[in-house]
Amino acid sequence: MVLKESPVDVGGEQQPKKRWVEEADGWLLAGCILSGTMILGPIGPIVLGIALWKLYKSVKAGTNVRPWAATVIATFCMVDGLINFSPWTFDTFAHNTVLGETFITGYGRFFDGAFYIDYNSGALGGVANTSEKMWQYLAVFILMPMRIVSAWAFLQMRTWGLHFMKVSGWLYLFLWAGYTMAMSMDFEERMATSEFGLGWWLFNLFYLSPFFLLPYLYTVDKSRWCR
Amino acid sequence: MLHDALILSGMVVADLLIIGVWWFLGSRLVPAESSPPAVEAKLTKTPLLHKVLTVVSFFLLVGLLVECMAMFPAILMRFGWS
Numbered sequence: 001m002v003l004k005e006s007p008v009d010v011g012g013e014q015q016p017k018k019r020w021v022e023e024a025d026g027w028l029l030a031g032c033i034l035s036g037t038m039i040l041g042p043i044g045p046i047v048l049g050i051a052l053w054k055l056y057k058s059v060k061a062g063t064n065v066r067p068w069a070a071t072v073i074a075t076f077c078m079v080d081g082l083i084n085f086s087p088w089t090f091d092t093f094a095h096n097t098v099l100g101e102t103f104i105t106g107y108g109r110f111f112d113g114a115f116y117i118d119y120n121s122g123a124l125g126g127v128a129n130t131s132e133k134m135w136q137y138l139a140v141f142i143l144m145p146m147r148i149v150s151a152w153a154f155l156q157m158r159t160w161g162l163h164f165m166k167v168s169g170w171l172y173l174f175l176w177a178g179y180t181m182a183m184s185m186d187f188e189e190r191m192a193t194s195e196f197g198l199g200w201w202l203f204n205l206f207y208l209s210p211f212f213l214l215p216y217l218y219t220v221d222k223s224r225w226c227r
Numbered sequence: 228m229l230h231d232a233l234i235l236s237g238m239v240v241a242d243l244l245i246i247g248v249w250w251f252l253g254s255r256l257v258p259a260e261s262s263p264p265a266v267e268a269k270l271t272k273t274p275l276l277h278k279v280l281t282v283v284s285f286f287l288l289v290g291l292l293v294e295c296m297a298m299f300p301a302i303l304m305r306f307g308w309s
Contacts, residue, residue, distance in 0.1 A: 106302030
């Protein structure tokens with residue numbers, strides 16, 4: 001039986017049910033969403049910083065329910081999921097808008113030529129590169145939303161959040177392997193035409209998350225994820 | 228302008244719908260395994276592995292936040308509106 005509605009156990013005593021696991025989680029959610037939109041990015045990290053500072057103080061005071069490691073790792077996963085979801089969703093649904101085209105082609109000129117060359121010329125609009133389009137649809141409809149909800153459920157100490165984080169962690173590994181192949185095979189067209197040629201290294205750095213996330217998830221004390 | 232506003236609103240609705248569907252699926256269908264009963268919290272040392280992973284994760288998070296803050300303003304300053 002899954003204890004969906006039970007409060008988090010912090011010391012053997014039943015605590016009254018709260019909206020968030022930690023009081024600063026509202027700030028944390030707002031900060032992650034604002035940061036993850038990228039468009040509102042300059043505001044988001046400030047809100048997120050306030051949330052993390054409040055959470056850090058609760059850790060120092062010993063009043064925290066959630067381990068600090070879980071907070072940091074899941075916050076990273078949530079922001080990472082959102083900043084992948086947001087630009088790809090702009091390209092999927094809003095590639096004809098001024099905001100969408102400015103954002104996506106600007107990113108393309110800086111880092112990845114696939115987001116700039118022949119933009120809006122394909123059958124589905126937006127990115128014309130077919131392999132990029134395939135990964136984009138997988139990310140927008142499956143992996144990234146799954147990543148976002150699992151990170152939040154994990155932060156809220158839900159049983160299914162821990163389980164979903166493992167599933168999305170393995171799927172992320174799958175995405176990293178395929179995306180690296182696609183980027184490498186189209187290197188001349190995609191990376192060499194971009195402003196700094198840094199794109200390949202940048203995405204690889206941040207797509208490495210499964211390598212530290214999965215060891216954490218499989219060694220964590222899972223009895224604490226019991227909401 | 229109105230055309231863009233409509234498309235962007237549609238995008239937000241679609242995004243919320245996609246995320247809502249995954250939240251529904253996760254919360255209703257995923258727990259195929261039973262949650263172990265909550266045990267009384269004990270004060271134990273944080274494993275070294277967790278400390279290392281937290282530090283790595285923290286620095287990557289800072290990197291992401293720098294990207295979040297700088298990306299769109301940099302695009303506007305370098306290339307302007309399309």
